[in-house]
Amino acid sequence: xxxxxxxxxxxxxxxxxxxxxxxxxxPSVRLAAKTLEAIRDRNGLNTETVxxxxxxxxxxxxxxxxxxPKAAAFEAGYSTKAPGMQISRFxxxxxxxxxxxxxxxxAGSDDIVIAGGVESMSRVGMGMSGGAWYMDPSVNFPSYxxxxxxxxxxxxxxxxxxxxxxxxxxxxxxxRAGKAWDAGYFKNSVIPVxxxxxxxxxxxxxxxxxxxxxxxxxxxxxxxxMPGEMGGFEAVGIQAHPEIEKINYVHHAGNSSGIxxxxxxxxxxxxxxxxxxxxxxxxxIRAFANIGSDPALMLTGPxxxxxxxxxxxxxxxxxxxxxxxxxxxxxxxLRYMQAFDISHDIMNVNGGAIAMGHPLGATGAMxxxxxLDELERRDLNTALVxxxxxxxxxxxxxxxxx
Numbered sequence: 001x002x003x004x005x006x007x008x009x010x011x012x013x014x015x016x017x018x019x020x021x022x023x024x025x026x027p028s029v030r031l032a033a034k035t036l037e038a039i040r041d042r043n044g045l046n047t048e049t050v051x052x053x054x055x056x057x058x059x060x061x062x063x064x065x066x067x068x069p070k071a072a073a074f075e076a077g078y079s080t081k082a083p084g085m086q087i088s089r090f091x092x093x094x095x096x097x098x099x100x101x102x103x104x105x106x107a108g109s110d111d112i113v114i115a116g117g118v119e120s121m122s123r124v125g126m127g128m129s130g131g132a133w134y135m136d137p138s139v140n141f142p143s144y145x146x147x148x149x150x151x152x153x154x155x156x157x158x159x160x161x162x163x164x165x166x167x168x169x170x171x172x173x174x175x176r177a178g179k180a181w182d183a184g185y186f187k188n189s190v191i192p193v194x195x196x197x198x199x200x201x202x203x204x205x206x207x208x209x210x211x212x213x214x215x216x217x218x219x220x221x222x223x224x225x226m227p228g229e230m231g232g233f234e235a236v237g238i239q240a241h242p243e244i245e246k247i248n249y250v251h252h253a254g255n256s257s258g259i260x261x262x263x264x265x266x267x268x269x270x271x272x273x274x275x276x277x278x279x280x281x282x283x284x285i286r287a288f289a290n291i292g293s294d295p296a297l298m299l300t301g302p303x304x305x306x307x308x309x310x311x312x313x314x315x316x317x318x319x320x321x322x323x324x325x326x327x328x329x330x331x332x333x334l335r336y337m338q339a340f341d342i343s344h345d346i347m348n349v350n351g352g353a354i355a356m357g358h359p360l361g362a363t364g365a366m367x368x369x370x371x372l373d374e375l376e377r378r379d380l381n382t383a384l385v386x387x388x389x390x391x392x393x394x395x396x397x398x399x400x401x402x
Contacts, residue, residue: 001106002105002108002270003270003284004105004268004284004285005269005274005282005283005284006267006281006283006285006372006399007043007267007269007279007280008039008043008267009189009264009266009365009368009369010035010038010039010191010265011189011191011262011263011265011362011365011366012034012190012202012263012264013203013204013205014205014258014260014356014359015261016259016260017120017260017359018259021122021206021260022201022206023193023201023261024122024123024261025201026193026201026261027120028064028068028118028120028263029071030072031118031193031262032069032072032118032263032265033073033075034076034193035116035118035191035263035264036072036076036078036114037076038191039265040076040078043267043279044277046277047078047081048081048082049111049276049277050081050114051104051109051111051112051113052083052101052104053072053082053083053113053114053115054069054084054085054086054097054098054100054113055068055072055085055086055087055094055115056086056087056088056092056093056095056096056361056365057087057088057119057361058088058090058119058126059119059124059127059128059129059360060086061124061128061129062123062124063120063124064119064120064123067085067086068086069084070083070084070085071084072084072118089290089389089393090360090389090390090393091326091328091358091363091364091387091388092290092364092387092389092393093361094115094117094264094366095364095365095367095385095397097115097116098115098266098285098368098397099288100115101113102285102288105269110269110270111269111273112267112269112276113269114265114266114267115266115268115365116263116264117264117362117364117365118262118264118359118362119261119359119360119361119362121261121359121360122259126259133390133391143295144236144295146233146296146298147227147231148298148328148329148390149227149251149256149329150224150227150237150247151296151297152224152256152299152328152329152330152332153228153249153250153251154241155297155300155331156248156250156331157247158243159335161250161330162248162250163248164214165250166250166334167214167217167218167254167330168214169333169354170217170255170330172351173348173352173354173355174209174212174354174355175351176350176351176355177205177210177350177351177356178211179210180351181204185373186350186370186373189370189373190203190204190205205260205357207260207355207357208351209355212254217255220254221252223256224251225249228249234246237296250331251330254354255329255330255354256328256329256354257352257354257357258353258354260357260358260359262357262359262362263359264362264363264369265365267279282372283372283399283402284399285397285399286313286398286400287398288309289308289312289396290393291304291305291308292392293392295392297392298388298390299328299329299331299389300332300335301393302332302336302386302388302394302396303335304394305393305395305396306384306386306396309396309398320383320384320398321346321378321381321382322346322347322349322371322374322382322383322384323336323346323371323383323385324347324348324370324371324383324384324385325348325352325388326352326364326367326386326388327348327352327354327355328358328387330354336386350370364385368385371383372401375399375401380401381400382399382401383398384396384398
C-alpha cells in the first residue's frame with residue numbers, strides 16, 4: 001500500500017454559532033473556500049493536480065448543500081479539473097474525510113487530496129437535515145434514541161463522574177485554550193476570515209471564556225434534566241442500562257461543546273504527490289478505523305475504536321505520545337482517560353471544543369491539525385485523534401511525524 005503523508009493544514013477561527021456571531025454573515029461555501037485558498041497559496045499548489053477535495057458536513061442543506069467542496073473550489077478559483085465530494089459521519093465527518101482520502105491515496109488511485117470539513121451552525125441549525133434516526137419509531141426504538149446530552153449524563157452516572165468532575169474538566173479546557181492562544185500556538189494554522197474588502201471579520205476563536213471558574217459553572221442549571229425526566233428519555237437510558245436507577249444530570253452549556261461556525265482543510269498525498277508539489281511531509285497517517293458502539297451510551301465509541309485500532313496496529317496506549325479527543329461533553333473525555341488510565345497531561349493539551357467550540361463537520365480535521373502542531377512543538381512522535389459520534393459510533397486515526 002502507498003504511504004500517505006500530511007503536508008499542511010489550516011483552519012478558520014471558530015465563530016459563535018449565533019446570529020450575533022462574527023461569522024454568521026459568511027456562508028459555509030465561503031468558509032470552505034477560504035481554507036482551500038490558503039492551502040493553495042501556502043504550498044504553491046497547482047490545482048489541476050488535485051485528485052479530490054473531500055469535506056465533511058453534518059447538515060448539508062440550504063447554504064451547506066449541493067456538494068459544498070466542489071462549490072468552494074469554484075469560489076476559490078481552483079481548476080475545474082479538481083472534483084469534490086461531501087460526506088457525513090456526524091461529528092467525525094472531518095476526520096473521516098481525511099481517512100477516506102488517505103484510503104484513496106493508499107490504494108494508488110490518488111496522489112493529492114485536500115480533506116477537511118465545514119459547518120455554519122449559525123446559518124444551518126443542528127439537525128436541519130432531519131432523518132429516520134430522529135423521526136422514525138422503527139429506528140428510534142432499537143437505537144435507544146435520546147438527546148446526546150442525556151447520553152452524556154448517562155455516561156457520567158454509569159462511570160461515576162460528579163458535577164464537580166465535569167466542571168473542573170471544563171475549567172481546565174478553557175484555561176488551556178486561552179494559554180495556547182496567548183502563546184501563539186495557533187498562529188501558523190488559523191487563517192483570518194476577511195470580507196471582500198480585505199477587512200478582517202474574525203481572526204481568533206470567539207467562543208472561549210478563559211476566565212471561567214468553578215463558581216461560575218456551579219451557577220448553571222443542568223441542561224438535559226428536563227428532556228430526560230419530562231421527555232421520557234431517562235426511562236430509555238435506564239431500559240438500555242438497568243443497572244442505573246436514576247440519571248445524575250451534570251452537563252450544561254459550560255461543560256459541553258460550543259455551537260460554532262468554522263472550516264478546516266488538510267493537504268495529504270503520496271510521496272510522489274509531495275514531490276510534484278515540491279513540499280516536504282510533516283507526518284504520515286499510520287492507521288485509522290471506525291466502529292459501532294453502544295447506542296444508548298452513544299458517546300463511548302472512542303474507547304471502542306481505540307481498542308480496535310491498537311489491536312490492528314499492534315500498538316499499545318504507551319506508544320501514543322499525545323491524544324486528541326473531541327470534547328463533545330466533559331464526561332466523554334473523562335471516560336476515555338479512565339478506560340485507558342491516560343494522564344490529562346497528554347490529553348487535549350491545548351483545550352478543546354468545550355472552550356473553542358465544535359463546528360460539527362470540521363472538528364475532526366481541526367483537532368488533527370492541532371495535535372500535529374503540538375507534536376512538532378514538543379518534538380514528539382505519535383498522536384491518536386478520535387471523536388465520539390451520534391447513534392453510537394467512533395472514529396480514530398494514528399499519525400506519526402516524519
